[in-house]
Amino acid sequence: MAKTIADGFFNDPRLKEAKKLIQEALKEHQSQIKGVKSATPELKADYGALLKKVADWRGGALFYNYLGSGIGKGPLVELADGSVKYDFITGIGVHYMGHSHPGVIEAQINGAVSNTVMNGHLQQNVDSAKLLELLSTQACKNGAEVKNVFLSTSGAMANENAFKIIFQKRYPAARFFAFEKCFAGRTLGMAWVTDKGAYRQGLPKTIDVDYIPFYSATDHKGSIEAATKVMRKYITRYPGQHAGFIMELIQGENGSWVGHQEYFEALIKVCQESNISVFVDEVQTFARTHELFSFQHFKLDKHVDVVSIGKNSQVCATLFKDDHKPKPGLISQTFTGSSSQIAAAYYVINEVVKGGYLGENGKIEKLHQHFKGHLEKLEKKHPSKISGPFGIGAMVGTTVFGGDETKSKAFTFKLFDNGVLSFIAGGHPTTRVRFLMPIMAVEENHIDEVCAIIDKTLSEME
Ligand SMILES: Cc1ncc(COP(=O)(O)O)c(C=O)c1O
Structure with missing residues (x-):
């Protein structure tokens, strides 16, 4: 078969040699990173x-x-002051592959030597096609129909596109359902979906949202009944006016609150009775459960109309069914992602799918159990200071000092000084400290070291 000039360039032995030298240099310099350092x-x-x-x-x-220095090794990252820390928050869930991962660096070099910095909806390179195919086939592998994949550059933008698609499909319905305490992003539209007053203070109203209480594991039946009742109340109050329901199946920004299949099915049944589109926001959950998509984990494949992804996927995207295809002109973007980003996205997603990460015995679950075991031991040792843990897979939350926001924040700062990056989530009085592990870089011994630092930090605090 005839080859393009680019094929010749990308396979040029000089390029291969240059990449080999870069990897050798990286490895040599990385070998100086041995653990946490002040x-x-x-x-x-x-x-x-x-x-x-x-x-x-x-x-x-x-x-x-x-401020990162520009190098790291697995879950360890060097800062520009020469210190080295464990990164267990990964840019709020982006660096799934840890720092300076050789496979990701190679993918980025391949993108960097291609002809342009940026891809967009008018002009994309063939690498975008590979990524679209991977996402589309993986999303639909268990019978879901969200085969159309539209790339974008932030989770908020992927969500904006999802809302526009759904509003156009359901016109003139103009209201939305969302979960209490949800986070959907910070654009003008998403600020009115995110259930936090401080994040939209002073902003003009854009979208009317009716909030539904999230699942409670301590009241399985009761929380399902309560949520469907509230939904029906709003549908009666605003007949025919709800276009869609945005669902985050594990609430991330609220502190790793996990939903339940039966709960979601009950809400989806109400959606289906009233022509309301089911939109699953996977910006935070993508690749963090036992399945690539959390809707697959909760077996909701047959029910999803629209899905958004971001963070771990390196590039963001909105996936939708054929019957939700927007009319020309509704969505488009100059930037869909840099060439390096798109190459890295393919590498990371393909690795998660093929590298033994998924499934009940996959690496994600093993590391979750290991981390959970340590945190449970810490609860026994410091019962007044830490409880939990909560979450699924690569999303782990814990309550420190009874959920007090000021103390939780102080804990994360002390933990940072001691060498571990975490973050707070939710708000007073149910603040949680959360960890988004760099699964592609973490081994059990790293978790042991991180938990020893958590232990030390708890001991230092009153
Ligand atoms: C569930 C969810 N949706 C949307 C977003 C917004 O993504 P981005 O910050 O990339 O715009 C986030 C970010 O934290 C998120 O957690």
């Missing part, structure tokens, strides 16, 4: 000054004093 004394002053400047340039201080 800042290099000579770098401290400059680092402090730089952080101050960054705060001025961006109009506010960073949450953590974190």
